[in-house]
Amino acid sequence: MSVRYKNKLNTFLNRFSRKKNQFETIASLKKRIQMLEMNQQNAENYLNNIIHVVPANIYWKDLNCVLLGGNLSHALQAGFTDPKDVIGKTEHDFVWKEHANEVMENDRLIMKTGVGRQFEEVGMLADGKLHTFLTCKAPMRDKKDQIIGIIGVSTDITDFKELQHELLQLQMVAAQTVANESHAKAIAEEELRKTIMVLVGDIVHDLRTPLTAIKLVTDILTTLLPGIIDIIEEAKNLGARTANLLNQNSWDYLLNKTPITDIQNSIVMINDFINTTLAELATANKAMSSELSRDELTKQSSRRILENVLKAYPFSNSEKNKISLNITCDFHFMGNSILVMKLLFNVIKNAFEQIALNGKGDLTISTERGTEYNLIRIKDTAGGAPPEIVANFFKGYFTTKEKGTGIGLAFAKKTMVSFGGDILCHSVYGESMEFILQFPLLLAPEACVL
Amino acid sequence: MKKKILIIDDYLPILNSLQMILEMHNYDVETTQNSAYLLENDVKLPDIILTDYHIPGISCGTMIKQLKNHEKFKHISIILMSGGIDIESVSSLLGVNDFIAKPVDLDALLNKIERCMAQF
Numbered sequence: 001m002s003v004r005y006k007n008k009l010n011t012f013l014n015r016f017s018r019k020k021n022q023f024e025t026i027a028s029l030k031k032r033i034q035m036l037e038m039n040q041q042n043a044e045n046y047l048n049n050i051i052h053v054v055p056a057n058i059y060w061k062d063l064n065c066v067l068l069g070g071n072l073s074h075a076l077q078a079g080f081t082d083p084k085d086v087i088g089k090t091e092h093d094f095v096w097k098e099h100a101n102e103v104m105e106n107d108r109l110i111m112k113t114g115v116g117r118q119f120e121e122v123g124m125l126a127d128g129k130l131h132t133f134l135t136c137k138a139p140m141r142d143k144k145d146q147i148i149g150i151i152g153v154s155t156d157i158t159d160f161k162e163l164q165h166e167l168l169q170l171q172m173v174a175a176q177t178v179a180n181e182s183h184a185k186a187i188a189e190e191e192l193r194k195t196i197m198v199l200v201g202d203i204v205h206d207l208r209t210p211l212t213a214i215k216l217v218t219d220i221l222t223t224l225l226p227g228i229i230d231i232i233e234e235a236k237n238l239g240a241r242t243a244n245l246l247n248q249n250s251w252d253y254l255l256n257k258t259p260i261t262d263i264q265n266s267i268v269m270i271n272d273f274i275n276t277t278l279a280e281l282a283t284a285n286k287a288m289s290s291e292l293s294r295d296e297l298t299k300q301s302s303r304r305i306l307e308n309v310l311k312a313y314p315f316s317n318s319e320k321n322k323i324s325l326n327i328t329c330d331f332h333f334m335g336n337s338i339l340v341m342k343l344l345f346n347v348i349k350n351a352f353e354q355i356a357l358n359g360k361g362d363l364t365i366s367t368e369r370g371t372e373y374n375l376i377r378i379k380d381t382a383g384g385a386p387p388e389i390v391a392n393f394f395k396g397y398f399t400t401k402e403k404g405t406g407i408g409l410a411f412a413k414k415t416m417v418s419f420g421g422d423i424l425c426h427s428v429y430g431e432s433m434e435f436i437l438q439f440p441l442l443l444a445p446e447a448c449v450l
Numbered sequence: 451m452k453k454k455i456l457i458i459d460d461y462l463p464i465l466n467s468l469q470m471i472l473e474m475h476n477y478d479v480e481t482t483q484n485s486a487y488l489l490e491n492d493v494k495l496p497d498i499i500l501t502d503y504h505i506p507g508i509s510c511g512t513m514i515k516q517l518k519n520h521e522k523f524k525h526i527s528i529i530l531m532s533g534g535i536d537i538e539s540v541s542s543l544l545g546v547n548d549f550i551a552k553p554v555d556l557d558a559l560l561n562k563i564e565r566c567m568a569q570f
Binding site for chain 2: 200201204205206207208209210211212213214215216217219220223267271278
């Protein structure tokens with residue numbers, strides 16, 4: 001083959017090869033287009049599937065609020081069976097047409113302002129019930145960011161709203177019940193206090209009545225005694241045998257009016273006791289009703305109070321060995337000694353009952369100075385109590401004891417609050433229980449006295 | 451002429467001893483356990499009634515109200531005695547001339563009686 005033909009053949013082969021590549025590229029492009037078309041169809045199918053299974057109404061409209069499309073849920077609720085049927089319709093064609101103007105007004109506003117909104121809508125559906133929807137609507141835009149319509153998602157929250165309403169009603173009923181119970185409890189407490197005070201008044205009256213008679217008799221005797229003594233002396237002078245029965249001691253006893261003075265002093269003591277008891281009861285009553293004013297509080301020494309409590313508390317022999325007093329510092333507070341002693345008696349009594357019940361533990365009472373409050377701590381190691389029990393300690397009428405009233409610790413709380421302080425309880429279940437009495441610091445700083 | 455005092459109390463020892471004491475102080479004394487005694491009986495009127503608050507029969511409050519509203523009795527001074535805890539407020543409510551707490555302080559009682567008598 002000549003060189004010339006050889007070159008031509010090569011040129012042809014090259015051109016053929018290029019053409020072949022071009023044909024292959026076109027075929028490949030066609031394949032890719034087919035694949036893309038398939039993918040697009042798949043994507044649309046996926047999207048449609050997703051839109052149709054979403055448990056909410058999805059729809060989109062043009063600028064004139066004419067439906068461009070929607071999902072199956074939307075079509076069904078609007079009163080149609082196929083999503084295609086809603087295309088070209090407006091809200092006036094749907095079952096909720098009574099609310100159409102309101103809905104379309106909202107749509108126009110969103111398209112005008114370009115700002116999406118979330119709000120609740122109501123509409124009457126085919127079931128004849130008024131449904132509530134949580135609707136989220138946003139403007140629909142083209143590639144140039146121009147608003148071309150609106151897209152919305154509405155979720156039927158009717159059941160949720162009904163539940164919410166029922167819950168609200170229940171909460172109101174519960175709140176009312178609690179308020180009624182609380183009110184009834186307060187009335188019962190007030191009635192109890194009044195009854196106690198009436199009872200106390202009756203007891204005082206019944207005590208003072210015979211006391212009055214005794215006192216009046218002593219007044220009569222005081223008046224008559226000089227005359228009686230004169231008569232006895234005269235009788236003695238006349239040698240009357242019975243007059244001489246009185247020895248010198250008896251005579252002196254009569255002359256000095258000692259028996260009458262003794263009776264009169266006893267009457268004063270009893271009456272003072274009644275008056276003091278009345279005053280203490282009135283103070284306790286005020287503390288229970290939180291009416292104790294600051295003017296009625298007096299300066300108290302923590303050391304003296306604790307020492308008096310230990311002197312006065314009726315400890316058994318075994319209890320005496322289980323209590324220790326650790327006064328590292330004496331502090332003063334404004335309070336009422338009777339109320340604090342009563343409170344401490346209560347806490348100590350509870351602790352010893354727990355010690356006896358669990359067969360273990362001892363009791364330590366200590367004082368402590370603080371920056372905000374000065375403290376008295378009463379700690380027993382009888383085993384503590386579970387948190388759910390401790391949480392109810394100060395609520396009143398709560399007791400774990402067979403014969404308890406549940407008033408003791410509620411009284412303690414009210415007492416400490418009436419002093420401007422508080423009482424706290426720290427319990428480590430299985431180990432210990434500690435009551436902490438918080439007393440506000442006195443205004444003037446005081447030195448720590450041992 | 452002796453001034454007359456009517457004592458009303460349900461407790462006999464108090465009636466007896468007060469009667470003796472007041473007679474020793476030269477008063478004409480009559481005693482009763484019946485709150486309606488004066489209203490129900492035609493007796494010589496007392497100048498002063500010394501009455502306990504807790505008395506049998508009609509209540510002390512009713513008795514005082516009836517006496518004060520009656521032309522025949524309204525001039526009589528009334529001194530209230532009580533061992534109750536609220537004697538001051540009760541006396542004020544009842545509008546009595548004076549009151550004295552039990553156990554009675556004799557000197558205080560005699561002063562109050564004299565003061566009431568002086569008003570006549």
